[in-house]
Amino acid sequence: MNQEEKQAFIFATMLTLANRMQIVGDKLDKNITLKQWLLIAIILKNGNPSPTLGEVAGIFGCSRQNIKKLAIILEKQGFVTLKRDEKDARVVRFQLTSKCDAYFKEREDLENEFIQDLFHHFDEKLTNGLFYGIQQLADNLGRIEENYRLKGS
Numbered sequence: 001m002n003q004e005e006k007q008a009f010i011f012a013t014m015l016t017l018a019n020r021m022q023i024v025g026d027k028l029d030k031n032i033t034l035k036q037w038l039l040i041a042i043i044l045k046n047g048n049p050s051p052t053l054g055e056v057a058g059i060f061g062c063s064r065q066n067i068k069k070l071a072i073i074l075e076k077q078g079f080v081t082l083k084r085d086e087k088d089a090r091v092v093r094f095q096l097t098s099k100c101d102a103y104f105k106e107r108e109d110l111e112n113e114f115i116q117d118l119f120h121h122f123d124e125k126l127t128n129g130l131f132y133g134i135q136q137l138a139d140n141l142g143r144i145e146e147n148y149r150l151k152g153s
Contacts, residue, residue, distance in 0.1 A: 043094045050093040
């Protein structure tokens, strides 16, 4: 394969791998989907102060409406609360609940096992290469998104 064919393969394979990971990830836990897990992980990683709906949507890479749909389900399950910002009532902020903390502490081994299984046979060199390659793709995609935003598309 030449470079262009390899790049086309990588692009197509990343899309199919994302779908396959979501299907397998959704089977890990009957109570929470992989996308819901990702939403909670984003809130946790960006939690001080509590992130806003818009901030989480930007990190997640989708609309505020899609994040709100996920959040409402998680709120009904008792994993998150949505609260209006004290200084600006237009802003909605996330907070993780103690139920969420306890639930994810309980399934920590399951998550670690899944990640270890997913990266089976990855040595440091392979892990680093994939890490930096994905980081570069994310940077390139950010640049492309900014160009579209500036063009008004």
